[in-house]
Amino acid sequence: MITNNIIEDASYEIMRRAAIDIPEDYLNGIKSVAKKEKEQLSGFVIESMIENYEAATEDRRPMCADTGLPRYYIKVGDKAVFDGGFTGIERALRSATARATHDVPLRPNRVHPLWRTEHNNNVGINSPEVEWSFEPDANWIDITTVHKGGLFGTDYRMLFPGDGIDGIKRFLLDTLISFGKRGLCCQPAIVGIGLGGSKDTCMQLGKQAACLRVVGDRNPDPKIAELELELMELGNSIGMGPMGFVGSSMAVDLHIEVGYTHTGGMPISVHTFCLSSRRATARIHADGGIEYRTDPKWFTPYHRRDTIGWEE
Amino acid sequence: MLNKVSLDLPASPEAIAELQMGSIVYLNGIVYTAREGVYDRILNGGDELPAGLASSSNVNFHCSPAAALQDDGSFNIGGVTATASFRFSKYLADWLDLTQTKILIGKGGLPEKDYKEILAPRSVVYLTTVGYGTGALLGRGVEDVEAVHWLDELGIAQAMWLFRVKDFGPFLVDSDLEGNSLFAQQGKLVNENIEALYDGLKEPALHRYGETRNRKDELM
Structure with missing residues (x-):
């Protein structure tokens, strides 16, 4: 059984990891781009960014102060059993967002579009966004957060x-x-x-x-x-x-x-x-164990299916 | 290698005059943040500038920190990065006159004419943050929060923060006292190649209304 508390803990942790640690695939990508860059100014900028990723991880502080509009992508296995229901998950995501905003800290970017008022915690009407998808023959829940300006x-x-x-x-x-x-x-x-x-x-x-x-x-x-x-x-x-x-x-x-x-x-x-391509994923297993990674694995064969039914 | 400079704040007119476009700069002293929220309150809303601002800092950083208020009343400053400056163009002449600010720091620079018409006549130069996301490196350079104004009214992102900073950088010198700009110069070099990129690509079936057709135009 996956409890709502575990879902909140995992969501809180990926908010922190996304804000602070640059995903390795992106870091390797930017390093190979840097090797091809022949211009001095452009080269200096990329080198500074690489130093910045290291500083963020060392200090445990956000790599960019514009921590974007934090949001979530959820993939629920058909056989996943969780005790809080779907609205329970959404409540956990909102709570994790507010706590992480204070603790990491993230910048409380979210304001009402007209009145510019805010709750200082990145939570509000329609925020954070939550997108849902499903996966056959799985008993886990994947939660991914993306911090994008x-x-x-x-x-x-x-x-x-x-x-x-x-x-x-x-x-x-x-x-x-x-x-x-x-x-x-x-x-x-x-x-x-x-x-x-x-x-x-x-x-x-x-x-x-x-x-x-x-x-x-x-x-x-x-x-x-x-x-x-x-x-x-x-x-x-x-x-x-x-x-x-x-x-x-x-x-x-x-x-x-x-x-x-x-x-x-x-x-x-x-x-x-952007240069701070921030994403982090948690897989919550049926026994409540949590595994963290930086590849969301969002586009599964099922996700891109082209037919009426679904056969592996 | 690019030239590297350490600058004590408030910056003297002589030190500002010596800055060269494309040099890397680190700052020591006090910088203040102000963007549209603060500009509006003071220039249009009738609020007063904090007493003594001009004597403690002549550097305006277009910045919203990732910060949080702690239980003991202190602040946890995490990452610090700039926001795009071109949006504040309309406030700048009045703001620079009122505050006697001599260095603007931000993201992406200003429309080309602003350097000549607004900054140069007031002996102001523009420094740009690098990348634009060196939030952790800049966060390291913030030693302390000297003061924060309009926190309740404007929130963390729009409030005016006074940061005491040390080895705060890197920044690149974008403009000089003549009103030349590194961004503008580099942009023109990039523009030289743009036409050729579209060679042989057919026109779209449906054009869009109201846009510039010249990709070399500044859009800001």
């Missing part, structure tokens, strides 16, 4: 089938160039592209592609995997590095997620995570 680096556009790959390239360039100037999107980053779905799904897929897949991971469709590499290359050929300085470091990786869409359209969204 929210102001720059994200855009959406309705393209049409005739726009094709050219349209995708054009929109990716538009987005990376406009948000990359002055480094507003804190590149080099993991870039996520959502293709298809309806507008909201398209945004959601792109964000998940940026935040929930690790550096080096490729889409299982070989042609999409190829496109991921081609578009990453395109991003890094802009001639722009961190802070909008001259350089070659724009994308540490690029992930594409797709969803079936309207026959007349090809909606696209682009999301850039």
Whole structure:
């Protein structure tokens, strides 16, 4: 039996880990980007960021003061048994968010959009966001938190089938160039592209592609995997590095997620995570044991299923 | 190697004049944070500046710390990073005149014309944070909270914090007293390649209304 207390403990701990410890896949990714960077200013920026990750882990303090809009992704196994119900989990997530905001500390970013009022704890109407998904034949619960800034680096556009790959390239360039100037999107980053779905799904897929897949991971469709590499290359050929300085470091990786869409359209969204790509996952086993990791493993074969039923 | 400078605060006019674009700077002394919440209260809402601000600090950091109030009334300052400065452009002339601030620190710099029209005439230079997320390194440089103003009214992110800092950095010198800017110079170099990136890509079927068609334009 998984108790609600264990769920809250795990959620609190991943808030701390996400804010402080850079995921290893991203650290290795940024180091390999640094090796290719020939420009002095851009190189200095990346070296400083690597020093900063070390300082954060050493001091146990957040790597970036903009601890973003903390949020959760939950994957519940079909056979998981938990005592607090679904609203119990949501209550635990809110409580963990408020406690971690004070204790880590995280910046209490969340305010009412109109009145700018706040509870000083990152909890409010519709916050933190919680997205749910499910997994067959599993008795565990995975909880992932992502701390991502929210102001720059994200855009959406309705393209049409005739726009094709050219349209995708054009929109990716538009987005990376406009948000990359002055480094507003804190590149080099993991870039996520959502293709298809309806507008909201398209945004959601792109964000998940940026935040929930690790550096080096490729889409299982070989042609999409190829496109991921081609578009990453395109991003890094802009001639722009961190802070909008001259350089070659724009994308540490690029992930594409797709969803079936309207026959007349090809909606696209682009999301850039940032130099502080913060995510952490806890797997809570049936016996209440908790395992921590930095790969959310969100896009399972079941998650990307293409058929009515589901057979392994 | 980039040039490295340590600067004592309040910064003297001579020390500011010697700063070179692209140098790395570390600060010692007191910096204060202020962004739209504080600017609005004082410039539009009629609140007074804290007494003695000008004599203790001439450095305005566009920053919201990751901070928490402890049970004993002290503050736990975790990470410290800058927020994007271009959004505060409209407040700056009045704010610099009122406070006699001589160094602005933030993220991403200002629209190019602001360096020449607002900063240079007031002998003000802009330093940028690096990356922009060196929150842990900057957090290490904060020794103490000297004071905090409007905490109840504006909250942790928008309050005015006075930090006593030591070896606080790294920052890069963006602008000089002539109103030149490293960001603007680098941006122009990047712009030279942009047209070629779109060569051979067909136009989208549906254009968007109201946007600039020139990707070399500053959008801020």
